[in-house]
Amino acid sequence: MLAFIWLIPLLPLLGFIINGLGQRSFSKSFIGILASGAVFASFILSVAVFSDVWSARQAGEEAVFTQEIFEWFAVGDLQVSLTFLVDPLSSIMLLIITGIGFLIHLYAIGYMKHDAGFGKFFAYLNLFIFFMLLLVLGSNYLVLFIGWEGVGLCSYLLIGFWYTNPRYASAAKKAFVMNRIGDLGFLLALFFIFGTFGTLEYAGIFSAAKDFPMGDITLLTITLLLFIAATGKSAQIPLFTWLPDAMAGPTPVSALIHAATMVTAGIYLIARSNILFTLSPITLQLITIIGLATALLGAIIALTQTDIKKVLAYSTVSQLGYMFVGLGVGAFTGAFFHVITHAFFKALLFLGAGSVIHAMSDEQDMRKMGALKKSLPITFSTMLIGTIAIAGIPPFSGFFSKDEILAYAYAAHPIYWVLGFLAALCTAFYMFRLIFLTFYGSFRGTASQQEHLHESPASMTIPLIILAILAMVGGFLNVPEALGGGHALANFLAPIFADSAAIKAAPTIAHSTEYLLMGVSVVGALVMAGYAYFLFVKKADIPSEERSGMAKLSYHKFYIDELYDWLLVNPLKWSSQVFYTVVERLGIDGLVNGIGRGIGGAGRTVRLLQSGYITFYLFMMVLGVILLFVYGLVSI
Amino acid sequence: MENIVQNLQTVPLNHYILFSTLIFSIGVIGVLIRRNMIIMMMSIELMLNAVNLLLAAFSVHHGDSSGQVFVFFIMALAAAEVAVGLAIIIMVYRNTKSVDIDALNKLRW
Numbered sequence: 243m244l245a246f247i248w249l250i251p252l253l254p255l256l257g258f259i260i261n262g263l264g265q266r267s268f269s270k271s272f273i274g275i276l277a278s279g280a281v282f283a284s285f286i287l288s289v290a291v292f293s294d295v296w297s298a299r300q301a302g303e304e305a306v307f308t309q310e311i312f313e314w315f316a317v318g319d320l321q322v323s324l325t326f327l328v329d330p331l332s333s334i335m336l337l338i339i340t341g342i343g344f345l346i347h348l349y350a351i352g353y354m355k356h357d358a359g360f361g362k363f364f365a366y367l368n369l370f371i372f373f374m375l376l377l378v379l380g381s382n383y384l385v386l387f388i389g390w391e392g393v394g395l396c397s398y399l400l401i402g403f404w405y406t407n408p409r410y411a412s413a414a415k416k417a418f419v420m421n422r423i424g425d426l427g428f429l430l431a432l433f434f435i436f437g438t439f440g441t442l443e444y445a446g447i448f449s450a451a452k453d454f455p456m457g458d459i460t461l462l463t464i465t466l467l468l469f470i471a472a473t474g475k476s477a478q479i480p481l482f483t484w485l486p487d488a489m490a491g492p493t494p495v496s497a498l499i500h501a502a503t504m505v506t507a508g509i510y511l512i513a514r515s516n517i518l519f520t521l522s523p524i525t526l527q528l529i530t531i532i533g534l535a536t537a538l539l540g541a542i543i544a545l546t547q548t549d550i551k552k553v554l555a556y557s558t559v560s561q562l563g564y565m566f567v568g569l570g571v572g573a574f575t576g577a578f579f580h581v582i583t584h585a586f587f588k589a590l591l592f593l594g595a596g597s598v599i600h601a602m603s604d605e606q607d608m609r610k611m612g613a614l615k616k617s618l619p620i621t622f623s624t625m626l627i628g629t630i631a632i633a634g635i636p637p638f639s640g641f642f643s644k645d646e647i648l649a650y651a652y653a654a655h656p657i658y659w660v661l662g663f664l665a666a667l668c669t670a671f672y673m674f675r676l677i678f679l680t681f682y683g684s685f686r687g688t689a690s691q692q693e694h695l696h697e698s699p700a701s702m703t704i705p706l707i708i709l710a711i712l713a714m715v716g717g718f719l720n721v722p723e724a725l726g727g728g729h730a731l732a733n734f735l736a737p738i739f740a741d742s743a744a745i746k747a748a749p750t751i752a753h754s755t756e757y758l759l760m761g762v763s764v765v766g767a768l769v770m771a772g773y774a775y776f777l778f779v780k781k782a783d784i785p786s787e788e789r790s791g792m793a794k795l796s797y798h799k800f801y802i803d804e805l806y807d808w809l810l811v812n813p814l815k816w817s818s819q820v821f822y823t824v825v826e827r828l829g830i831d832g833l834v835n836g837i838g839r840g841i842g843g844a845g846r847t848v849r850l851l852q853s854g855y856i857t858f859y860l861f862m863m864v865l866g867v868i869l870l871f872v873y874g875l876v877s878i
Numbered sequence: 879m880e881n882i883v884q885n886l887q888t889v890p891l892n893h894y895i896l897f898s899t900l901i902f903s904i905g906v907i908g909v910l911i912r913r914n915m916i917i918m919m920m921s922i923e924l925m926l927n928a929v930n931l932l933l934a935a936f937s938v939h940h941g942d943s944s945g946q947v948f949v950f951f952i953m954a955l956a957a958a959e960v961a962v963g964l965a966i967i968i969m970v971y972r973n974t975k976s977v978d979i980d981a982l983n984k985l986r987w
Contacts (some may be wrong), residue, residue: 852985852986853983854985854986855980856980856985857979857980857984860909860910861910864906864909
């Protein structure tokens, strides 16, 4: 099936073109079937491609397949071709994107049923899938960059999908601008890479990079710039504030783009370039610190949010922080494993939240929910599974991926583990808080909302159920040796990370230590879940508007938006005001208008010479002739 | 006649130049200070003829006849100019009942 790689991104693109052109004339069912069908066909092909890669890996090969579509351009030494690369890393990404993408398309058919922009929505979703596939399939950094920019564009379009609301439109702009900052880093990294290696192809770069010394300054620059790019796309400190605002988009968008796929592009980028990063220990150190800080910050902010989607958004920021910690401490497989499991359970949680919002007639405030367990049984049970998975309670998926990262973090430095563990405690607490506030206690909404309560249609619950199953069993992809597993995923991905592993061997952790770490984190998660139960079910302590101290700080997101406003936005506005009034109005306008006014004024003065008396004109003429004579005489 | 021509040729060139300058200056001053259009036309003719005289004098001085050819051209031109000028003056007179140059004070912005 490897000959059909090119069809995988092409099908969603065709879906985009057809739906985009016919969004007004096609019926909703046709649009839904076409869009989902295109992604489903891509998924089937991806499965076939994956099985080829899998069997090649089982046979002990490296399983790297390329397919050149066409040469894009050749300028001097720079030759860029549109080539697709399928290897273990990209084949897994293919499965995630098309698989979860299909489920979310299916879900969106039900969720967006009453929306006027139905056709436009599916066209954008298909376009997003196309660009995301381009991003992971490209065999060089330039194709990756196109996909990178493309998903950013789709993210902008879909966050601002309900663009008539100015708040949503400005959230879209914020996401776009924040991402541009990161993209600048990416672009500079591309220039550095080409300047250093003379090519943009992965194969050429990585084989040349192997011979660089540890801590090479060029590699350090490149990796730092790539990391800036990743902080933008994957919402890390300091560029994370766009992601919570991005929840302005429809819920399927939050699930697909801002939880499962696009935001993991930064992790994909670093995992792909792992050899460059392994040779730059300073960057890795920075990634670990930023990742930990983001994980903690996101988790602490999520503790007090009352908007159900905001909780999940900050949870995503926090989980992405975990993945970066994994990358930073060299647990590339662990980080990527977390990408996979996170895609399962976070997509599930977002879709579940969407189902709740749908049932509550677009109410997102958890303080106005409660007792939905009876009315939404499928949503409740699937979301509970997602919550258990993300909280890291075995045997659900989050436990395995999170503990692999935490184990590596412990090996790097115990303090990393402590901080990661604290973030995990917060995670368990805010997730169970979400569950208890939403599904337990007494109903706190209006009477009309209560009348309207209904379980979502099948097209929404089926994806929930499938994702719940994946969230349950996804962890068994990579069971650690300490629990008698075979590290299946790690073995599958081994060729990707082989060069890095050769330079920096994986830390060996005694099984007893690993058991201890796992035990502590599981007990911690259970205790936090119990505490949340005590607080929100037993005491029915519904968060009020009155907050003090830490809670207030956390509820207001540590005033980071305000800080950025104060630090960057307002000075920019102020200086542009200065530039407008001083430079633009006085300087440039003054100069241009001054010239015009000067000429006009001179004309008004000089025209007074035109008195109309011919004798005066004659006199001036004679005077002129005399002056010319005098000038002629003098100049001789 | 022979005598006159020979006598004329004994007049030094400087005298012609001074004389022409004098006539030319009278023409210029006449144009500048008089307000009657007909007299101004006459002053212009004076200037033209001062130049003609100078051209003829230089022509003889250099023994080159092309100067005198110029004089004929200028005379023809002057005749045409006077014809047009007088026609304009007549039209002005018909409209303003005056040949005062200041009657034409509309020639401005």
